[in-house]
Amino acid sequence: MNLRVGFELVFGCSQPTPMLLMLHTHASHANEVLVPDRLLVDPPLPLTHYYDAFGNCCSRLVTPSHGFLTLSNHALLDVAGRPEVAPLDSYQSPVEHLPDECLQFLLGSRYCETDLLSNTAWQMFGNSPLGRPRVQAICDYVHRHVVFDYQQARPTRTAFETWREGVGVCRDYAHLAVALCRAMNIPARYCSGYISDVGLPPPYAPMDFCAWFEAWLGGRWQTFDPRNNAPRTGRVLMARGRDAADVALSNAFGPTPLVKFSVICEPDAGTESLAGRAVASTQQASQATSTS
Known part of the structure; x- marks a missing residue:
């Protein structure tokens, strides 16, 4: 099954603020990637990446001095089109x-x-x-x-x-x-x-x-x-x-309120008949800044 995943996050900016982001699909999905994700930044800003001690891909940037910062990302993966199956081996190690x-x-x-x-x-x-x-x-x-x-x-x-x-x-x-x-x-x-x-x-x-x-x-x-x-x-x-x-999606070292976000995770149109949806929710904005 071809699965589209992605998001759009909009932050309010009142001063240049360093941010640490964790917004990429994990490297463990590398063999499933059809279209790799790429973090898009609007307005364009310098962006650097590194991997942390847990193997997570992290990004760093400094926000604009005023206005809004929009972060977006979309990827296409070929994932199993059936429900998860528990592994047979399930013993507990001392x-x-x-x-x-x-x-x-x-x-x-x-x-x-x-x-x-x-x-x-x-x-x-x-x-x-x-x-x-x-x-x-x-x-x-x-x-x-x-x-x-x-x-x-x-x-x-x-x-x-x-x-x-x-x-x-x-x-x-x-x-x-x-x-x-x-x-x-x-x-x-x-x-x-x-x-x-x-x-x-x-x-x-x-x-x-x-x-x-x-x-x-x-x-x-x-x-x-x-x-x-x-x-x-x-x-x-x-x-x-x-x-x-x-694993916080974003850590901001200054005032950068999240004012809007939307998330998508659905079968790619034209490859699957199953319905998916992406719904923006400003009510949930406070949950996306420092939680996952």
Whole structure:
């Protein structure tokens, strides 16, 4: 299936402000790319790129002194046209056998307070089967426990606060599940990107960037999505990290309010008959600046 992904972000500018951006599809999709993404900047500005410690492609620029800055990006990928299938290997490795690269994803982080949730995690999941069944039990719990509500979203909400308040958006679902997995000695890392609505019945919610997580099982990273808690068709990774602090779409070192944004993730017209959609939403603008 040929899948189009992209966005348009518009920021208000009142002074030259350095910005750090994480707005590209992840290099792990390189073999699926038909038309590569290219970050477009209006007005044209000098733009540099680098890869961070997690392998994410990052961009740097300085905003204009006044007016608006528009960032846009579109790509075409050849992705599987069927729902995700869970890998067969799902055993849970003892901590002493984990690869070195996994150890950082067992530790607490800015939004995932394993110390505050450890006792709760072992009380709820200590008797569940090891491996994928245990991670799925965590996802099932988070999916039931948290009520999705954009109106109550806030960029500072942590996993412990999500557990205590029982409300949030996709990043909060992911943070809580990540923290509970880490508390159970299962490496887990936060992911952000696009998810299409291919195969789902309408009505559709406004398109947005999404968050999920990966757990180390069966000797590989495996995808879990506590917000949707069901296989999806057309999931495209943009960035990975310990939590949302590592994969923010934009970090501005000065006043640059996001005034408008739109996201698209749909089958390419002429190659698929399945309906997709792209809906701009200024109501969600505050969620896109420092979250994923």
